Amino acid sequence: MKKIINLLITFVMAFSFISINISSPVSAQENGEVVELDFWTFWGSEPRRNFVDHLVEEFNNSQENIHVTHTYLPWGDIFTKNLASIAAGNPADVIVNDINTVAQRAEKNQNTNLSEFIAQEDDDFADKYYENLWEVTTFEGENYALPFTTDTRLLYYNKDIMEEVGLDPEQPPTTWAELQEMAIKMDVKNGDTYDRIGYVPRYGVQGDFYYMNATGHGFWDFENNVPTINAPDGIAALDWVVDYENLYGSDVLNAFTAEFGNQQADPFMNGKIGMMIKEGTHYSQIAAYAPDLNFGVTAVPEFENSSGGKTSWGGGFVVEIPYGAEHPAESWEFIKYLTDRTSQEYWAVNNFDNVAHIEAAESAISNDSLSEKGQEVYQIAVENMEHTILTPQPLELPDLMTYVNTELDNIYLGYKTPQQALEDAQTMVEQMLP
Numbered sequence: 001m002k003k004i005i006n007l008l009i010t011f012v013m014a015f016s017f018i019s020i021n022i023s024s025p026v027s028a029q030e031n032g033e034v035v036e037l038d039f040w041t042f043w044g045s046e047p048r049r050n051f052v053d054h055l056v057e058e059f060n061n062s063q064e065n066i067h068v069t070h071t072y073l074p075w076g077d078i079f080t081k082n083l084a085s086i087a088a089g090n091p092a093d094v095i096v097n098d099i100n101t102v103a104q105r106a107e108k109n110q111n112t113n114l115s116e117f118i119a120q121e122d123d124d125f126a127d128k129y130y131e132n133l134w135e136v137t138t139f140e141g142e143n144y145a146l147p148f149t150t151d152t153r154l155l156y157y158n159k160d161i162m163e164e165v166g167l168d169p170e171q172p173p174t175t176w177a178e179l180q181e182m183a184i185k186m187d188v189k190n191g192d193t194y195d196r197i198g199y200v201p202r203y204g205v206q207g208d209f210y211y212m213n214a215t216g217h218g219f220w221d222f223e224n225n226v227p228t229i230n231a232p233d234g235i236a237a238l239d240w241v242v243d244y245e246n247l248y249g250s251d252v253l254n255a256f257t258a259e260f261g262n263q264q265a266d267p268f269m270n271g272k273i274g275m276m277i278k279e280g281t282h283y284s285q286i287a288a289y290a291p292d293l294n295f296g297v298t299a300v301p302e303f304e305n306s307s308g309g310k311t312s313w314g315g316g317f318v319v320e321i322p323y324g325a326e327h328p329a330e331s332w333e334f335i336k337y338l339t340d341r342t343s344q345e346y347w348a349v350n351n352f353d354n355v356a357h358i359e360a361a362e363s364a365i366s367n368d369s370l371s372e373k374g375q376e377v378y379q380i381a382v383e384n385m386e387h388t389i390l391t392p393q394p395l396e397l398p399d400l401m402t403y404v405n406t407e408l409d410n411i412y413l414g415y416k417t418p419q420q421a422l423e424d425a426q427t428m429v430e431q432m433l434p
Contacts, residue, residue: 150316280381
């Protein structure tokens, strides 16, 4: 009987040991298997899809343990399917996602905490990326994504038009007062309408951009977790936009902008607008459709006597590992590769995108693959990163901008003054907070 009991104990212990090892997360690489990863992006148009495929191919060829397949899903569909696949327990291994909503996904257990992987890297790992981008990938002090790309808004100005109206094409405006004065000189009126308008405030950016430029922040104070919607400098900025547009009237501006289109019909490329604010990446469109356009690019002007300086706004994308992905260790190796210097410089040069890796961005400025004008614009965009803020949505009120945008519409429809609208939005949001 004693022998039988000992045999049973030995069997139970062996079974327990086997069970523990089966349930432990073991990398497929350790078992000598090639790990298959599915990488989801929304970049399906050429040439971007080709650039994604190139990076995937380079990664696959660089080692023998991991094989990545690129899956394209249309914008919108990719995010819906991502959430559905996480809920079903079979998500992609890596996905490109919005940079401003990383914390929202982390709070809902929709992406993977990367802290244990980052802890295994060099102490200066985070220093490779722009600080404003790194910060928005965190939730409760831990990182849930790696920043991939971003952008920044710049002022484009037509040098030929400036010279035509007696302005120095090498001296773009540095304040909004200067911009307005220069822009009005560029106007060409034709009866009750215009053949050319020097500057249309809400072409290229929306009204909230001026709020951020004047205040230096968005509509939420993340340090104190309170709304800052009715900031005095923000109200003054929107007053400026309204007053500027009233110089022409909504009927004139609507008729003028109704003719605007994309690419070949771009009003800046066609000389219908003398100055505009657009992403630095807009240079790619100009190079493709108006290569002979004589234009300059500079940081956006600043409101005089305001706290915002030359503040610009940016968005961007991250690469992250959806929650429940089967091979997080191997997925980490892939997203680390996508955000390293070599991959980031390749992406910057070929897509003319601002990238998250600082050294890659600075190296791209002098890359011979860019034209001289391209290098000039890219350098200004990189330099503008120090003035660029991101505006993640607060966890306390993810729908913050829904309420703000409603009141911004009331301003531009003429229903409320900027002060009335922003104070109403501030009161409404404060009432919704716990």
